């Protein structure tokens with residue numbers, strides 16, 4: 001059973017979405033200082049690295065991460081690839097085979113940005129028309145390969161509102177660099193952070 005890890009390593013070189021907290025692993029106890037064990041305190045944005053967005057991210061009365069159904073976070077997933085460097089449109093998606101799948105992961109040139117600790121504001125996002133197209137075509141989970149599904153600083157955040165408002169789960173921050181387009185089995189397990197608008201997740205694929 002060969003698993004492909006499509007989550008990004010969490011360390012201090014992880015690029016951070018502007019305004020979000022940087023990652024920190026703070027030493028609380030250290031053997032080297034005479035303590036009985038090593039214990040750290042973890043500090044990370046709920047939207048740091050590979051993570052899921054819960055409806056509460058954009059809706060105060062939306063569910064938190066604990067309400068996301070695990071049987072939607074795990075199961076058959078299709079990886080498609082776009083080479084556009086502008087926001088993904090409905091027309092881009094119409095040329096791909098996205099219908100008939102519940103879980104869609106979109107590989108873009110973004111996946112090549114991982115490893116660079118600089119945040120790249122010109123990442124490829126999913127435009128409003130594409131978000132509507134996905135909801136209309138029955139996509140219940142969308143995964144993207146940079147820190148936001150929304151093109152950077154889009155006023156009103158229509159893509160998040162359309163997707164999360166329709167109950168579509170959004171996974172952000174995947175690294176799909178070494179993944180060929182095709183059908184896979186996906187396992188996405190976010191931390192059960194009760195009431196949180198997002199949560200870091202480990203995500204792996206297995207060839208279907």
Ligand SMILES: [Zn+2]
Nearest residue numbers: 047053172198
């Ligand atoms: Zn997010």
